[in-house]
Amino acid sequence: MTSTYVGTDHIPVKRKAIGQAMILIATILLVALFITQTLHKAGSIAAGFDNWRPVLYAYLIWSIALCWGITLIKGERGQRALFVLPAFLFTIAMVIFPLIFSVYISLHDWNLSAFEGQKFNGIDNFIALIGNTYYWNSMLNMVYYLIAILFEYAIAFGLALLLNAQIVARKFFRVVFLMPLMLSPVAVSWMLGKSLMEYRFGPAATLARQLGWESPAFFSTPEIARLSIMILDAWTFIPFMMIMLLAGLQALPKEVNEAARIDGANNWQHFWEITFPLMLPVSITATVIRIIFKLKLADIVINVTSGGPGGATDTVTSFIFREYRDRSNVGYGTMMAVVFLIIIIIMMTALLNLLNRWMNKVT
Amino acid sequence: MKNKKIINRRQFVKDASTVVAGASAIAAGSAAGVGLFPKSASAANVRRDILRIPGVGKGSPTDSDWQKVGALCLNPTKARVSKGEFDGVELTFMGLNNQNLHNFLFRGFLKPWEKYTGAKIKWIDLAQADYNARLQQSIATKTVDFDILEMGAPFEGDVCGKGLASEMPNWVKEQIEMDDYVGYLKAPVGTWNGKTYRISIDGDCHNFNYRADYFKDAGLAAAWKAEGHKGAWGVPKTWQQVQEVSKFLKGKKDPTFGGDAVGYLDPCKGWGGFGFYFLASRATAYAKHPNDPAWLFDADTMKPRVNNPAWVRAIQDVIDVLPSQPANQLNADPGTTAFQQFLAGTGSMVSWWGDVGSMAKTSDGSVVGDVVGFDILPGSDDVYNSQTGKWDTLPGGPNYAPNMAYIGWGVYVMARVDSNSKKRKAAWSAAAHLGGKDISLWASAYPSGFQPYRNSHFNIDEWVNAGYDRGFITSYLESESNSYNHPNAAIEPRIPGIFQYYSVAEDELSKIFAGKFDAQTGADNIAAAWEKLTDQIGRKKQLQLYRASLGLS
Numbered sequence: 063m064t065s066t067y068v069g070t071d072h073i074p075v076k077r078k079a080i081g082q083a084m085i086l087i088a089t090i091l092l093v094a095l096f097i098t099q100t101l102h103k104a105g106s107i108a109a110g111f112d113n114w115r116p117v118l119y120a121y122l123i124w125s126i127a128l129c130w131g132i133t134l135i136k137g138e139r140g141q142r143a144l145f146v147l148p149a150f151l152f153t154i155a156m157v158i159f160p161l162i163f164s165v166y167i168s169l170h171d172w173n174l175s176a177f178e179g180q181k182f183n184g185i186d187n188f189i190a191l192i193g194n195t196y197y198w199n200s201m202l203n204m205v206y207y208l209i210a211i212l213f214e215y216a217i218a219f220g221l222a223l224l225l226n227a228q229i230v231a232r233k234f235f236r237v238v239f240l241m242p243l244m245l246s247p248v249a250v251s252w253m254l255g256k257s258l259m260e261y262r263f264g265p266a267a268t269l270a271r272q273l274g275w276e277s278p279a280f281f282s283t284p285e286i287a288r289l290s291i292m293i294l295d296a297w298t299f300i301p302f303m304m305i306m307l308l309a310g311l312q313a314l315p316k317e318v319n320e321a322a323r324i325d326g327a328n329n330w331q332h333f334w335e336i337t338f339p340l341m342l343p344v345s346i347t348a349t350v351i352r353i354i355f356k357l358k359l360a361d362i363v364i365n366v367t368s369g370g371p372g373g374a375t376d377t378v379t380s381f382i383f384r385e386y387r388d389r390s391n392v393g394y395g396t397m398m399a400v401v402f403l404i405i406i407i408i409m410m411t412a413l414l415n416l417l418n419r420w421m422n423k424v425t
Numbered sequence: 426m427k428n429k430k431i432i433n434r435r436q437f438v439k440d441a442s443t444v445v446a447g448a449s450a451i452a453a454g455s456a457a458g459v460g461l462f463p464k465s466a467s468a469a470n471v472r473r474d475i476l477r478i479p480g481v482g483k484g485s486p487t488d489s490d491w492q493k494v495g496a497l498c499l500n501p502t503k504a505r506v507s508k509g510e511f512d513g514v515e516l517t518f519m520g521l522n523n524q525n526l527h528n529f530l531f532r533g534f535l536k537p538w539e540k541y542t543g544a545k546i547k548w549i550d551l552a553q554a555d556y557n558a559r560l561q562q563s564i565a566t567k568t569v570d571f572d573i574l575e576m577g578a579p580f581e582g583d584v585c586g587k588g589l590a591s592e593m594p595n596w597v598k599e600q601i602e603m604d605d606y607v608g609y610l611k612a613p614v615g616t617w618n619g620k621t622y623r624i625s626i627d628g629d630c631h632n633f634n635y636r637a638d639y640f641k642d643a644g645l646a647a648a649w650k651a652e653g654h655k656g657a658w659g660v661p662k663t664w665q666q667v668q669e670v671s672k673f674l675k676g677k678k679d680p681t682f683g684g685d686a687v688g689y690l691d692p693c694k695g696w697g698g699f700g701f702y703f704l705a706s707r708a709t710a711y712a713k714h715p716n717d718p719a720w721l722f723d724a725d726t727m728k729p730r731v732n733n734p735a736w737v738r739a740i741q742d743v744i745d746v747l748p749s750q751p752a753n754q755l756n757a758d759p760g761t762t763a764f765q766q767f768l769a770g771t772g773s774m775v776s777w778w779g780d781v782g783s784m785a786k787t788s789d790g791s792v793v794g795d796v797v798g799f800d801i802l803p804g805s806d807d808v809y810n811s812q813t814g815k816w817d818t819l820p821g822g823p824n825y826a827p828n829m830a831y832i833g834w835g836v837y838v839m840a841r842v843d844s845n846s847k848k849r850k851a852a853w854s855a856a857a858h859l860g861g862k863d864i865s866l867w868a869s870a871y872p873s874g875f876q877p878y879r880n881s882h883f884n885i886d887e888w889v890n891a892g893y894d895r896g897f898i899t900s901y902l903e904s905e906s907n908s909y910n911h912p913n914a915a916i917e918p919r920i921p922g923i924f925q926y927y928s929v930a931e932d933e934l935s936k937i938f939a940g941k942f943d944a945q946t947g948a949d950n951i952a953a954a955w956e957k958l959t960d961q962i963g964r965k966k967q968l969q970l971y972r973a974s975l976g977l978s
Binding site for chain 1: 555557558561562564565568583693694695696697698751752753754755756758765769771921922924925928929932935936937938939940941958961962963966
């Protein structure tokens with residue numbers, strides 16, 4: 063037993079030294095490879111590798127050495143650190159580093175077709191973005207799309223109330239209403255946007271004609287096209303809000319409801335005075351998550367309208383997609399993505415703060 | 426009721442294969458042929474036999490059809506490669522995955538080749554819209570992970586100019602019979618610094634597809650006369666006439682299918698840059714002067730011409746006839762205009778690549794096979810002269826300038842195979858098989874994504890023997906050959922990033938067509954964006970390449 067004991071007080075010096083040496087050697091290897099490869103890529107030295115893969119391997123070795131070394135140095139405390147450390151190192155590799163690298167790329171003029179490759183251009187991309195009418199047009203569209211969430215919320219709440227009531231075939235309807243959420247937005251684009259709403263043969267267009275709309279073109283005028291995209295997106299994600307609200311409704315304390323009924327509250331009073339306030343925390347959670355989903359809206363737009371007509375349905379993400387994919391404008395496209403991320407972080411932080419204050423007041 | 430034997434496709438292929446198998450068995454002196462299509466089918470018979478797979482009017486070809494065609498066209502490979510010679514070789518092929526076109530065909534064509542040579546092919550399938558970005562990324566990040574590439578000539582500046590392609594061996598030139606290419610696909614297309622890199626498998630140009638029934642209809646002719654239009658009712662020969670006919674048809678009825686009559690179909694929605702070709706097809710007759718090879722940029726400065734009076738006129742033409750087009754036209758991309766509208770019976774005129782013609786009679790989705798006609802793109806009564814800044818009326822009549830849009834797909838072998846002689850030979854052999862003379866005839870005749878591009882493709886008797894109506898196929902092939910051989914053809918510049926120019930233009934055009942800008946303002950915006958792009962990519966080199974693509978020193 064003593065040979066495997068790694069308690070803090072009984073770690074031999076030699077063992078600590080081995081752990082420290084492991085970490086040191088792995089760190090030197092990682093730093094040396096990183097510097098060598100950076101200089102090689104910058105053209106300063108001839109020695110180096112064709113790609114950055116060896117540096118990645120060095121990072122993996124360093125991560126293993128760090129985890130192992132810490133257990134050797136710190137004993138049991140080191141073992142406890144292993145519950146978090148691998149996840150932390152993974153996050154650095156998969157989230158922090160790409161984010162930093164994105165900021166680095168966004169400060170470059172890098173068109174994939176450019177003869178001179180990438181060139182550092184400071185904040186030129188940001189300045190260009192400030193004057194880019196397409197970007198701000200898509201940002202304005204995002205505001206419209208976000209406003210639509212209010213209507214989605216109202217419908218989702220209505221459906222949740224319905225499915226929470228004692229209706230016939232309740233389980234069946236719960237499954238049916240959830241089905242759009244199971245579909246990929248790309249599939250929704252084709253099934254609804256390009257088939258059901260197809261101008262000549264689409265059932266929705268045919269129905270609209272029978273109802274008196276002579277030319278049922280769902281994607282040809284800016285307002286109708288934007289509304290159609292909102293409907294397609296809502297159709298996909300209302301079930302998501304609905305299922306969250308339904309879970310909230312089912313968790314409401316029955317005593318409060320029964321007390322309200324005994325006190326003679328009618329249906330509206332029961333909803334407005336009891337159910338709605340009690341559901342506020344769930345409602346806010348569902349809405350905030352929905353806002354985050356909405357800010358990523360792109361696939362339906364790309365597939366159905368390509369952002370048109372005249373940019374009326376463009377989202378920030380679909381515009382970034384075009385700038386990056388069709389125009390290979392990597393530096394500028396990345397700057398747009400970084401700025402959008404910063405705007406989202408600021409907006410969501412402010413929104414959550416406001417909601418917290420409001421909730422504190424209300425409750 | 427006529428006593429007519431109804432033959433379905435399965436029966437037809439069975440019958441055809443029985444005939445071929447019997448004939449070849451006799452030729453080989455053997456009691457039984459090996460496989461469905463034996464090796465010894467003569468070269469002349471091969472062309473006849475492959476055109477019967479599955480047979481004109483017998484529906485869309487399937488994977489088994491493509492494999493049969495691939496097997497029948499293996500003789501040139503067998504003459505240069507011994508059985509199993511490429512055992513252990515694995516090649517990666519990158520191309521398009523458009524439904525039942527491009528890579529779908531290549532897979533079928535190459536299966537018999539793989540079986541015979543022993544090589545294996547891995548596939549990288551890309552959607553049309555993803556193709557440009559994937560290729561550009563591979564080039565820019567030096568991560569070419571494919572050995573064989575299906576690519577359009579506009580990218581040659583990016584690939585061949587950067588030393589990423591393998592030079593074509595002489596035996597390949599012989600195998601594919603390069604001399605058979607139509608003139609405009611010969612050097613400098615496919616070459617870079619005097620070296621040949623490309624096996625052409627396509628010969629792109631836009632032609633003019635029209636509904637002959639509209640222009641033979643007595644009712645429409647009478648209405649045309651009654652409304653006081655000039656000249657007889659007939660197929661428009663100029664864009665001025667296209668405009669007049671499109672406006673005239675609004676409110677009339679389709680003479681064959683009975684719905685609303687529609688004139689010209691403009692794609693107004695972007696298509697990853699490819700949508701710009703359709704404005705270009707309207708503009709070339711205005712912008713491509715016979716005395717000036719340049720039409721998209723000034724050849725001395727790379728200054729865009731897209732906002733000159735010729736291009737603005739083409740944009741204005743679209744705006745003017747939009748009210749006469751289907752109500753959803755703003756959301757119609759080129760795929761919609763060709764396949765969901767024209768081939769499905771909506772609209773009477775559309776410019777497109779040769780796919781419309783090759784699919785009109787062979788695709789399950791087409792209803793216009795018996796009523797479609799073809800011509801080169803319409804001309805213009807006058808043409809803009811960029812040197813003088815005036816519109817010229819040519820003494821010989823209207824100015825025609827067929828748009829050689831995309832210059833066709835080709836197959837390229839990447840330089841990364843050069844270090845391994847066995848792999849290099851295998852890659853070129855696979856590419857040569859796809860670009861073979863006979864296989865290309867089949868690809869021209871059936872839905873494939875490719876159109877005729879060899880002089881031998883214009884032998885009308887071959888097509889008639891295959892089951893095509895002589896009038897139909899003559900009209901189709903003449904529209905192609907007359908476009909290729911036109912002295913004032915507008916050749917697309919093979920400059921890096923050309924689709925970036927087109928993509929920027931698509932965004933601005935979408936705004937123009939949606940009524941946010943007038944034609945001139947929108948065109949000025951496109952020109953400004955293009956200038957910026959040229960500076961970003963590198964004006965000096967772009968200018969050099971542009972001049973080279975125009976044949977200027």
